[in-house]
Amino acid sequence: MGDPFFYEGAEKLLEVWFTGTVSSSEDSGGGRPTDLRAIPRYELDELLKTIGAEIISVMSSSTVDAYVLSESSMFVSADRIILKTCGTTKLIAAICPLVKLTKQYTSLGEITELYYSRKEFLRPDLQDPVYSSFPIESKQLDTGFDGTAYTFGEGDRRWYMYAFTADGSRNAAASCCLEIMMEQLDPAVMAIFTRKVSESAKCATERSGIDKLVVNLNIDDFLFDPCGYSMNGLTPAGHYATIHITPESAFSYVSFETNVPLDQYPAIVKRVLAAFRPGKFICAVHADNKINDMAKEESLRLGFIKLAEETDTFEGFKLLDIEAISLRNHRLSYLSFVQDIT
Numbered sequence: 001m002g003d004p005f006f007y008e009g010a011e012k013l014l015e016v017w018f019t020g021t022v023s024s025s026e027d028s029g030g031g032r033p034t035d036l037r038a039i040p041r042y043e044l045d046e047l048l049k050t051i052g053a054e055i056i057s058v059m060s061s062s063t064v065d066a067y068v069l070s071e072s073s074m075f076v077s078a079d080r081i082i083l084k085t086c087g088t089t090k091l092i093a094a095i096c097p098l099v100k101l102t103k104q105y106t107s108l109g110e111i112t113e114l115y116y117s118r119k120e121f122l123r124p125d126l127q128d129p130v131y132s133s134f135p136i137e138s139k140q141l142d143t144g145f146d147g148t149a150y151t152f153g154e155g156d157r158r159w160y161m162y163a164f165t166a167d168g169s170r171n172a173a174a175s176c177c178l179e180i181m182m183e184q185l186d187p188a189v190m191a192i193f194t195r196k197v198s199e200s201a202k203c204a205t206e207r208s209g210i211d212k213l214v215v216n217l218n219i220d221d222f223l224f225d226p227c228g229y230s231m232n233g234l235t236p237a238g239h240y241a242t243i244h245i246t247p248e249s250a251f252s253y254v255s256f257e258t259n260v261p262l263d264q265y266p267a268i269v270k271r272v273l274a275a276f277r278p279g280k281f282i283c284a285v286h287a288d289n290k291i292n293d294m295a296k297e298e299s300l301r302l303g304f305i306k307l308a309e310e311t312d313t314f315e316g317f318k319l320l321d322i323e324a325i326s327l328r329n330h331r332l333s334y335l336s337f338v339q340d341i342t
């Protein structure tokens, strides 16, 4: 008898920033656009094929093209690409072809920042050997970048990140990002993300309250058969949110990510926890130094560290870990929580 079915919901996340003047997508000196969105769709399809994913759907705003993938999501903006892929995808293998495409179709091509992160897998033994342990992934990344590998938390709460920043700062607006990675979710909520219970993705989105987690989201959602759910959302202000759900009870997993402004994060986390009811979760908050410089006091007041120190922060959860580091261009906080059953 073979092993029972297993799906690794936890994603590998790659964010790459390229150099260039990005005030418009018009041609720059080299005759090619200074905009990653100039890479044609068929090239993106080929790129994704090499890592084991494909495009299911796309929607665009003036600032970003948001793709729902068979294995999570991809966001392409003028000078940044975010690739978030789950299952047994081979995400690091996307970097070389991506740089090649960038040089071929745009006047960008030099990487200024690169971040690769993931949480501890439930079944590392089922991954391709490169992705079975983070030191191997870091070693692979070290062949192209002079970056630093970090490990946060303990045991199955571990979250890993590899960060590379080239000398000199990037030419981009201040940015921030919230990631919530949840496990052991309420089976009653997870049932919504099955074809048995929800007749359409829209139905699952509304029934679960996903449409109310972030204000003003234009949503592109997909319900897998027999179960599983992915959605990308874009706001009129050019921000994104993305949610991916593996509802099978033996290995349930939900991820939430957004780059809406930092001051909204505490309220968003509370809404996300109320909607999905996880048994445990990890949060990672990235805040650009430009944000910290602009409003240090304010960002501290609203920041997660301060918030997590208040006992009633996320009602029903106990804080297990809290760590913060400063990278060259941004500050990163990692927090882990477990349901408080005392």
Ligand SMILES: C[S@+](CC[C@H](N)C(=O)[O-])C[C@H]1O[C@@H](n2cnc3c(N)ncnc32)[C@H](O)[C@@H]1O
Pocket: 007, 008, 009, 010, 011, 070, 071, 072, 085, 086, 087, 224, 225, 226, 227, 228, 229, 230, 243, 244, 245, 246, 247, 248, 253, 254, 255
């Ligand atoms: C792609 S989705 C979301 C994965 C996501 N990274 C998460 O946070 O869980 C994965 C869920 O969809 C289900 N699924 C059904 N058909 C699938 C397909 N063709 N490709 C990937 N997942 C599929 C899986 O069993 C799993 O429950």
